[in-house]
Amino acid sequence: MPPTVANLDTATYRPPWWVRWWFIVSTALVAWDTGYVLLRPRSMPGGDLHWLWSPYALYETVDLVYSRQWYDLRRGFTSAQAMMNIAESVLNVLYLWLAGRESPVAVLVGFTAVVMTASKTVLYWLRDWQAGWDATGHNDAYSFWVLFALPNGAWIVVPTILAVVFYKQIARSLRVAAKTKTL
Numbered sequence: 001m002p003p004t005v006a007n008l009d010t011a012t013y014r015p016p017w018w019v020r021w022w023f024i025v026s027t028a029l030v031a032w033d034t035g036y037v038l039l040r041p042r043s044m045p046g047g048d049l050h051w052l053w054s055p056y057a058l059y060e061t062v063d064l065v066y067s068r069q070w071y072d073l074r075r076g077f078t079s080a081q082a083m084m085n086i087a088e089s090v091l092n093v094l095y096l097w098l099a100g101r102e103s104p105v106a107v108l109v110g111f112t113a114v115v116m117t118a119s120k121t122v123l124y125w126l127r128d129w130q131a132g133w134d135a136t137g138h139n140d141a142y143s144f145w146v147l148f149a150l151p152n153g154a155w156i157v158v159p160t161i162l163a164v165v166f167y168k169q170i171a172r173s174l175r176v177a178a179k180t181k182t183l
Helices: 017-038 056-062 068-072 077-100 105-130 141-179
Strands: none
Touching: 017 077, 017 105, 017 141, 056 141, 077 105, 105 141
């Protein structure tokens, strides 16, 4: 659903339910993931907080960047990526707040957030590929595709779709603004 544009001074933005749903769910999942990474080793198996992240006991065997072995080697990519998750989540919350106020600025913030999400996830995959699949190459086909590729691929596909949706809305608004000579 495109933003409602009566005129540029009173433009409002009302996102479809699925866009709000994505931002709410992704923010919660990213916050959970960030907590696991930044609270290691307490969040890992044997740690006092592991009960909050018990599914990671399986996931760290699939994606070794989450594993105790890589944590002990002090490979910093996972923690650096988790810190970027904080910026991404702040943008997601800002988007939701602006969208709740029907502000057309939400479109720009949402675009920025989803481009960040998609590019950060692509970088995550590229890091693994360029390192000879050192984090995921040990998996059998089922584990790689079902436990790694499909869930992580969603963080590329959905944000890319949203980036296109937001791009079209921004472009439409810019074309309207150009016709009114207010740029």
